[in-house]
Amino acid sequence: MQKTVSSPGGKRDWLNPSLLYKIFGGVLFAYLFLGFMVVPCLNTLTSIFTAKDAAGNTDPLAVIRFFLAGSMPSFVWNSVKLAVCLVVTVNVVGISIVLLTEYFDIKGAKILRLGYMTTLIYSGVALVTGYQFLYDSNGIITKWMVEMFPDINKQWFSGFNAVLFTMTFACTSNHALFLRNAIRGIDYNTVEAARNLGAKPFKVLLKVVMPTLLPTLFSLTVMTFITGLCAMSAPTLLGYNSINPEIVRLAGSSVADEAFPQARAALLSIILAMFTMILLTVLNHYERKGHYLSVSKTKAKLVKQKIQNPAANVLAHIYAYVLFIIYMTPVVMILVFSFQNWASVRAKVLNPSEWTLINYFGTQDYQYTRSNGKTATRYNAISGVFSNEKTVGGIQLSFVLAAIAAALACVIVVVAVNYIFKNKNKKRAVVVESCLLFPWLLPTILICYSFRIFFNGEVWYVFNQNLYFRENVRILIILAYTVVKLPFALRMIKAAFYAIDDELEDAARNLGASGLVTFLKVKLPIVLPSVLAVFALNFNTLFTEYDMGATFQKSEGTTYAMVMQSMTNEEGRDSMNMNASGRRCASTVFIMLVSGLILYLVYGVGARDLGERLERREKRRRFWRKITGRAGKDVKA
Amino acid sequence: MIKLTDIVVKFGEFEALHNINVHVKEGEFFTFLGPSGCGKTTTLRTITGFIEPVSGKVEMQGRDITRVPIEKRNIGIVFQSYALFPTMTVHDNIAFGLKIKKLKKDEIEQKVKTIARKVDLTDEQLAKAVSQLSGGQQQRVAIARALVTEPAIICMDEPLSNLDAKLRVQLRNELKKMQREFGITTIYVTHDQEEALTLSDRIAVFNKGYIEQIGTPNEVYNFSKTEFVANFIGDINRLEGEAVKGLHLDKNRHHFIRLERIRVNRPKDEGEYQTKGVIESREYYGLYIKYYIRIGDQSVKVIEKNDGINIYDVGETVTVGIHPQDVMSYDA
Numbered sequence: 022m023q024k025t026v027s028s029p030g031g032k033r034d035w036l037n038p039s040l041l042y043k044i045f046g047g048v049l050f051a052y053l054f055l056g057f058m059v060v061p062c063l064n065t066l067t068s069i070f071t072a073k074d075a076a077g078n079t080d081p082l083a084v085i086r087f088f089l090a091g092s093m094p095s096f097v098w099n100s101v102k103l104a105v106c107l108v109v110t111v112n113v114v115g116i117s118i119v120l121l122t123e124y125f126d127i128k129g130a131k132i133l134r135l136g137y138m139t140t141l142i143y144s145g146v147a148l149v150t151g152y153q154f155l156y157d158s159n160g161i162i163t164k165w166m167v168e169m170f171p172d173i174n175k176q177w178f179s180g181f182n183a184v185l186f187t188m189t190f191a192c193t194s195n196h197a198l199f200l201r202n203a204i205r206g207i208d209y210n211t212v213e214a215a216r217n218l219g220a221k222p223f224k225v226l227l228k229v230v231m232p233t234l235l236p237t238l239f240s241l242t243v244m245t246f247i248t249g250l251c252a253m254s255a256p257t258l259l260g261y262n263s264i265n266p267e268i269v270r271l272a273g274s275s276v277a278d279e280a281f282p283q284a285r286a287a288l289l290s291i292i293l294a295m296f297t298m299i300l301l302t303v304l305n306h307y308e309r310k311g312h313y314l315s316v317s318k319t320k321a322k323l324v325k326q327k328i329q330n331p332a333a334n335v336l337a338h339i340y341a342y343v344l345f346i347i348y349m350t351p352v353v354m355i356l357v358f359s360f361q362n363w364a365s366v367r368a369k370v371l372n373p374s375e376w377t378l379i380n381y382f383g384t385q386d387y388q389y390t391r392s393n394g395k396t397a398t399r400y401n402a403i404s405g406v407f408s409n410e411k412t413v414g415g416i417q418l419s420f421v422l423a424a425i426a427a428a429l430a431c432v433i434v435v436v437a438v439n440y441i442f443k444n445k446n447k448k449r450a451v452v453v454e455s456c457l458l459f460p461w462l463l464p465t466i467l468i469c470y471s472f473r474i475f476f477n478g479e480v481w482y483v484f485n486q487n488l489y490f491r492e493n494v495r496i497l498i499i500l501a502y503t504v505v506k507l508p509f510a511l512r513m514i515k516a517a518f519y520a521i522d523d524e525l526e527d528a529a530r531n532l533g534a535s536g537l538v539t540f541l542k543v544k545l546p547i548v549l550p551s552v553l554a555v556f557a558l559n560f561n562t563l564f565t566e567y568d569m570g571a572t573f574q575k576s577e578g579t580t581y582a583m584v585m586q587s588m589t590n591e592e593g594r595d596s597m598n599m600n601a602s603g604r605r606c607a608s609t610v611f612i613m614l615v616s617g618l619i620l621y622l623v624y625g626v627g628a629r630d631l632g633e634r635l636e637r638r639e640k641r642r643r644f645w646r647k648i649t650g651r652a653g654k655d656v657k658a
Numbered sequence: 659m660i661k662l663t664d665i666v667v668k669f670g671e672f673e674a675l676h677n678i679n680v681h682v683k684e685g686e687f688f689t690f691l692g693p694s695g696c697g698k699t700t701t702l703r704t705i706t707g708f709i710e711p712v713s714g715k716v717e718m719q720g721r722d723i724t725r726v727p728i729e730k731r732n733i734g735i736v737f738q739s740y741a742l743f744p745t746m747t748v749h750d751n752i753a754f755g756l757k758i759k760k761l762k763k764d765e766i767e768q769k770v771k772t773i774a775r776k777v778d779l780t781d782e783q784l785a786k787a788v789s790q791l792s793g794g795q796q797q798r799v800a801i802a803r804a805l806v807t808e809p810a811i812i813c814m815d816e817p818l819s820n821l822d823a824k825l826r827v828q829l830r831n832e833l834k835k836m837q838r839e840f841g842i843t844t845i846y847v848t849h850d851q852e853e854a855l856t857l858s859d860r861i862a863v864f865n866k867g868y869i870e871q872i873g874t875p876n877e878v879y880n881f882s883k884t885e886f887v888a889n890f891i892g893d894i895n896r897l898e899g900e901a902v903k904g905l906h907l908d909k910n911r912h913h914f915i916r917l918e919r920i921r922v923n924r925p926k927d928e929g930e931y932q933t934k935g936v937i938e939s940r941e942y943y944g945l946y947i948k949y950y951i952r953i954g955d956q957s958v959k960v961i962e963k964n965d966g967i968n969i970y971d972v973g974e975t976v977t978v979g980i981h982p983q984d985v986m987s988y989d990a
Binding site: 522524525527528529530531532533534538542543546547549630631632634635636 | 706708728729733734735737738739741743744745746747754755758759785786787788789790803807
């Protein structure tokens, strides 16, 4: 809407309710931003320079000296090494899967695509434990490999190799989504033009197709690098000394055990933040330069390219299906073994004659022979996901925390974006937007670590409460979840608000609707599918979130992912909890089901507009009329 | 009915409207015409209340509404994009304003059905989502929604601009028919001169925040008050060189003539100036043919009815005749 120098509404009255709302909103926003973003993080930063030496004197450079003299740089180096290697491997695999399913004519591309996209419903700690199930020293694949090549190192799946292997396949989700969209956006006429001008297929791919994908690839590379730097679940579970697991370890340590644990953790998280900020600044600068958009007014749909050379074609097909097997094996194995009894799961040998739901429901006693030869029974030792108190507790807690945080993030962002759009091109809108994007600049670990340290004591502006104390930690987790999810919610919901035509608001106002009614009845219904999608996607990631749960590790705040991690630990203890593996498989299947259902609801059901929904309703009505009509005839007959 | 007096609108330092004065009469189809950025939409938005003028007065039925909130002005609007709420059915779109006014459910139903019948929307269409309707049907919904609250006037902001040429002509006729049936005062904004000429009772031609001329279609076309209006409405020739001399026109002024007023190979009328010209090129339009004829050092455009007999070839020499009274002259 155009604005004149004076706006309708008249003079400013201090008792004007809308002005009071604005003041209240401003104060609340400042409280939330300063209290839950700036102050805790600043506290972390200052803690580095206020560390006290043995004599109790403040030594601003003590931590940095300690850092440089000790083994701390190795954590940074390890993280950087992982990030650099991941950039290469993820891009190779990511570009491959997109080209194989979208650009080249590979038989069975639809099935392949489904396999490559399994990481969308199967990620984080569930994926890592799934890979462990297959590849660790006792894993199915490792066993097969040892049988075939007895000289092979059984412990190959640990440390850097394991982390790199796992994360390479875990981190291609963004390629599968964004690079796929980019390649589908290519104007096929440009490919035809290049062919017409004499370019061979490989040349076309290299000189015409790839350059148009470069901006997307650059963004994906930066995001992959940051993911590598901030890796948490894979290094923790597979044993690799990188920054994040070390921060978590130090956060839980005390000065009695080692020097400056908290200040060192703070320094590591600040180093991570600096890396992230530099990379995001570069990315932002690059994105501002613009993308290669098609200038064509009549864009032609990309036609899949046949690989003309028969040998290359066969090799491409083999490569595609090898990747498919790597992606699908953990998913299939986890699914299959989730229906096997504890003995099969433990031995990792499939027993086709015995299938069970014990990993999901019910409990079972476990009888075993002691070293003295006597038989003993451990009652209810074998329990399914939904019969195991700890697991159900983790699921319930994660469900509630994730739902509240995802909803909070959406509400905050919807209100803020409505404000931003109402104040387009004004400084206050830029300020609000920047504040909401602030957490994007900071690694999750820094925010969580700062929360844990800062709120582990009475803080005046949270009513003198210790938010890290007992059940209070759940509030802290909700706050951290919400803060971390704000930037993503902002980017997605802001994009949805762009779809609202200014004239719709004018029309509603012209028909007599107040600002609130216009928002609730006109604008919100338009953006609601996107808001629900953001809610669902945030819920999805938070439900199985590991990094933050690990940072806040506390019995009152044991989330689902932490329960899964503890199952992995339990398996290590001989006979202590023999069906933890089975329950872990079932837990992973449950996560895949929840994630899959949410993605279906978001992209399948939620993406339909009113017209489509009415059409479907009409079809259903017709179908039932037909059925009931026939039934009537049958009865008469 | 609607009277604008000395309206000035500013966007920051930029003055978008300079002392606009318009008087739209009851039941009139009044069009604001002009190129983009000329101030026609700003004037319309000032009337509807989306923009408050820095100075001047907006009156409706004798009442000053300059500071009256949008929703209390009783003005219906049909937007350029139609601004139909995509998450509501056609019925709910039309009923929206009535629900806001908190009318009883029965009354809303009755009013929606009545207006839907008047704009030719079926019950089946009322149950549909707006995305399921064609462009023409969507326009009817937008009109129904604007009219159902019984506004004193209706404002339309380029409602045909998003449609293809054929549908535009078809809906233009329907629009005029509907306006006559409802008898409602209509203010229509367009940059399309053909639309303005065919639909309007009167037209205000805007340029750079000023009104250049207000008049009937005939007045603005045949008796354009300013050089801008003459150029903006329809196609026109500027006479130069030999023609100016032959017609004894003032060399210090600019002289224009409409294409259809130039006569080709006709017997000389009294007072008519005739000269020889050569056909440079021609464009075939079916109903008529447009010729580019070289007269001395200038080329003039001429339209001749396509009678199938008198069709001139390129290179052919023809007689070109101009009546001095058909020439429109303006100060340079």
